[in-house]
Amino acid sequence: MAPEMPAFDRNDLGKGxxxxxxxxxxxxNARVRLRLAGSNPHQETLSELLASGDELETAITRRNQQQDAEDAPIEVRLFTGSRVTGPVGWVPRGLEAIVDEALSRLDMAGKRTRIPVDIxxxxxxxxxxxLMGETL
Incomplete structure (x- = not known):
């Protein structure tokens, strides 16, 4: 049975x-973006990150075979260059393969498996x- 993803407000379902x-x-193209779902509860953290001006990247790993088979949701944390934040959202349901493939593409190219982020x-x-377009 697949792990449950929390329910989100209708204005917080993500976009992609x-x-x-x-x-x-x-x-x-390089302008393609994917908006996370479930960011409403994390407004304080996001506000602090935005104010810090730090360059942000994802701190997630590819789903393993079992998680992929279960269609497990992907929780996203951010890497600020010096620390990893708590959760800030989820990859919208149905779009997990896009993020998994981007991480794989970065790994195969010998790059860090972190996707740039914009708040x-x-x-x-x-x-x-x-910033999915920057994973090319």
Whole structure:
């Protein structure tokens, strides 16, 4: 049985589309972004990170075979260069393969398996966007 993903507010479901990716789940261009779901409870952490001005990257690993078979959700933490934060959101359901493939592509290219991140303000709240286009 797959681990349960928490329920999110309807304005906090994340955003992304397979239409932004070509064969092999590579982003169509360098501007492709994926917005995390479940960031509402983490506004204080996100506000502190935004104020710090630190360069942010994901601190997640690829799902193992068992997690992939269970379709386990992917919780995202951020790496600030000196520390790893607590959770700041989840990869939107159904889009886990895109993140897994990006991590694999970075690993195979001999790069750090971290996806660059941007914190944006949307609807008066802070949101986390993975800069998927920068994983090319």
């Amino acid at each position: 589309s397979f239409g932004q990716y070509k064969w092999g789940l590579a982003p169509n 944006i303000r949307k609807g008066g709240l802070l949101r986390v966007e993975l």
